[in-house]
Amino acid sequence: MLGNCCIRNGSLHQTLITLLDQFQPNSFSFSVVKQIHALLIVSGFSKQHLFASKLFSLFADSGNADYTHHLLLHNPSPSVVHWNRVIRSFSNNSTPNKSIKVFVEMQQFGIIPDHYTFPFLVKASARLASIEHGMSLHSLVLKSGYQLDIFVQNSLIHMYAACGEILYARKVFDEMRQRTNVTWNSMLDGYAKYGDLKRAREVFEFMPDKDIVSWSSLIDGYVKGGEYGEALKVFDRMMVAGEPKANEVTMVSVLGACSHLGALEQGRLMHRYIVENKLSLNLVLLTSLVDMYAKCGAIEEALVVFRTIPKHKTDVLLWNAIIGGLASHGYVQESLELFVEMSKVRVAPDEITYLCLLSACVHRGLVKEAWEIFESLKRSGMIPKSEHYACLIDVMARAGQVGEAYDFLNEMPLDPTPAMLGALLNGCMSHGRLDLAELLGKRLVEVDPHHDGRYVGLSNLYATIKRWDDAKMMRQAMDITGVKKFPGFSYVEISGNLEMFIAHDKRHPKSVDIYMMVNFLLRQMKKVLDCDEGNTLY
């Protein structure tokens, strides 16, 4: 079709040049370019350098690294530029190790690397987190005399940080004579990823021209470090300053902070910001929105966003977000329906998908269904992990099948984790198997001696059966091992303000009202449990 069109126009040559120029790396279909390629071969243009070069660039940028490599080997005399493009393709691909392979191959062909070659290779070793590759490349850089190239230096900082060698990253940084924003940002992100938020902040405050990458790196650092409030503060500061403008990447991190805080109003504001500023709603951002609404308790809004997304554009992360959201709201039936829908659009579930479904069963006490999901997981060729086993033990224990759960625990091919022992212990407590509970409680203290709750759990057990001396002994054991009891706490957002609640805390000004409501809710929950009609969403 394409060919007919060009030939009728009478100027194949000109048309193809125009066509090729119009393609942007990410906005063309691989098959269309292949058609053009075929046309060029048929019409004898393929030997013309201009076409070959343009085509080659398009393939390289489209992420078809293997095809680009194939083209390269068919080129009678590829230059270092061509090799570089292939090496870059692989370093951005899912197979960065191949870019190092191609580098070796290139040298076998007698091609000498230049200062463009090294940043790609160093990036590949960063993605592989391979300090061995990284350091031997660094020595090659020194041998070839490219150590003062700022792109090379920047990539080395990133590589050392990605390999966890933050001091080496800093050494490269300190020895640089001049620095660009990328230099500062790489160092900042290095510290943030390393978990040293204090130093990340220092770099951020000190650097001359903070751009959107600087702000996004710092915000994401706080989110990854669990300092969600600080992440939002930094975001606010950026908004007040008015520039730089937040982009899609920034919003993904900020939405993550809202999710963890349960800050629904904040999250809605972010959603509005995204729409009003016409940020592109790519799949990553949409997934963050779905996740935010789901984690903030607004499952209907999560579904509204989810339903706007064309099914052929979805991936497993999006499905996990919505299935997990439904599951944690107790909508087991709906989450299973979406699981079926997901396989219909040919998105393969992963172990997280199964974990979401299993935890849904735990919430609603569905033992039989949990087993079915577990079997389905094994049928799909995945190997269940300890979290999956823990869900099964939990759901059995809650249902009072304590003996069965205990047998399962002993027969499974993994070592029991604290989560499994704890779940089983809770089951024993609520179903009166205090003999087994004591055994498990002791085992838990053994495997998890620094966890405050383990001692408290056992102490409470002894209190229940009025073995006061043993209960006291557990408290003393905590003093001896130096384990401190930290109260549990959570955040809730009420009309835009974040409120922190600490377990058994009576200091809140509305404490009396709050506990009245808690007791009311507990009674309501008991009623629902007595006549479990289930709840439906649609």
Place this chain on the structure above:
DNA sequence: CTAGGGTTAG
């Protein structure tokens, strides 16, 4: 005739 290709944030 001798261009062409680069590093950082989700």
